[in-house]
Amino acid sequence: AQTVTQSQPEMSVQEAETVTLSCTYDTSESNYYLFWYKQPPSRQMILVIRQEAYKQQNATENRFSVNFQKAAKSFSLKISDSQLGDTAMYFCAFMKEGGSNYKLTFGKGTLLTVNP
Amino acid sequence: EPEVTQTPSHQVTQMGQEVILRCVPISNHLYFYWYRQILGQKVEFLVSFYNNEISEKSEIFDDQFSVERPDGSNFTLKIRSTKLEDSAMYFCASSRGNQGYGYTFGSGTRLTVV
Numbered sequence: 001a002q003t004v005t006q007s008q009p010e011m012s013v014q015e016a017e018t019v020t021l022s023c024t025y026d027t028s029e030s031n032y033y034l035f036w037y038k039q040p041p042s043r044q045m046i047l048v049i050r051q052e053a054y055k056q057q058n059a060t061e062n063r064f065s066v067n068f069q070k071a072a073k074s075f076s077l078k079i080s081d082s083q084l085g086d087t088a089m090y091f092c093a094f095m096k097e098g099g100s101n102y103k104l105t106f107g108k109g110t111l112l113t114v115n116p
Numbered sequence: 117e118p119e120v121t122q123t124p125s126h127q128v129t130q131m132g133q134e135v136i137l138r139c140v141p142i143s144n145h146l147y148f149y150w151y152r153q154i155l156g157q158k159v160e161f162l163v164s165f166y167n168n169e170i171s172e173k174s175e176i177f178d179d180q181f182s183v184e185r186p187d188g189s190n191f192t193l194k195i196r197s198t199k200l201e202d203s204a205m206y207f208c209a210s211s212r213g214n215q216g217y218g219y220t221f222g223s224g225t226r227l228t229v230v
Contacts, residue, residue, distance in 0.1 A: 042223070047220075102211060109158060
C-alpha cells in the first residue's frame with residue numbers, strides 16, 4: 001500500500017514571497033503519478049499540478065512548480081510570488097499507474113496562509 | 117469549463133436515517149469516485165465505479181454504503197443507516213481515464229448526522 005506524508009501541518013508566507021511545501025511518499029511501484037491539490041475555504045478540491053514519475057523534468061504551471069526526487073521519494077511544491085488567493089489547504093496525492101482503478105492516496109495536508 | 121456538480125451542498129440528518137448524496141459527473145468521463153473528508157483530516161478514498169460496477173472500494177465502504185448510476189448521468193452515494201461518525205464532507209469526482217490528468221472534483225456535500 002502507498003502512503004503519503006506531509007510533515008508541515010501549517011505554514012505561512014508573506015505576499016509576493018516564495019514558499020515550499022514538502023511531501024514524501026512510500027511505494028514499491030516504479031510507475032505512478034503525483035499531484036498537488038488545493039482546497040480553499042470553499043472546500044472544493046482543485047488540481048494545481050501533476051507529475052509523471054517516468055519524467056525527469058519537473059512540472060511547472062505558472063507560479064507553481066515541483067521538485068520531484070524519485071530516488072528520495074520526495075515531491076515538494078514551490079509557490080512563487082505568493083498571492084492572498086493562494087491561502088488554502090494543500091494536499092499531495094499519489095496514483096499508481098495501470099489497473100482499472102485510478103485511486104488517489106492523499107497526505108494529511110498543509111494549511112498555507114498568505115499574509116498581506 | 118465542465119464541472120462535477122454535487123447536491124445538496126449541506127445535509128443534516130438524524131442518526132439511523134438513510135441519505136442519498138447526488139453527483140452529476142462530467143459527461144464524457146468514464147470513471148467515478150466518492151471520497152470522504154472528516155473535518156480536519158485527510159481525504160479518504162471510498163469507492164471507484166467504472167462500466168456500471170464498483171472497481172474498488174475501501175474498508176470504510178461497508179454494507180451501509182452503496183453507489184448507483186441510475187440514469188447514465190447521475191452518480192449517487194447512499195448511506196442506509198447513518199451514524200454520527202459518518203459526519204464528513206463527501207466529494208464526488210470523475211475522470212476520463214487518462215491517469216496522468218487526475219480527476220475533477222465536485223464542491224462536496226457536507227453531511228451532518230445528529
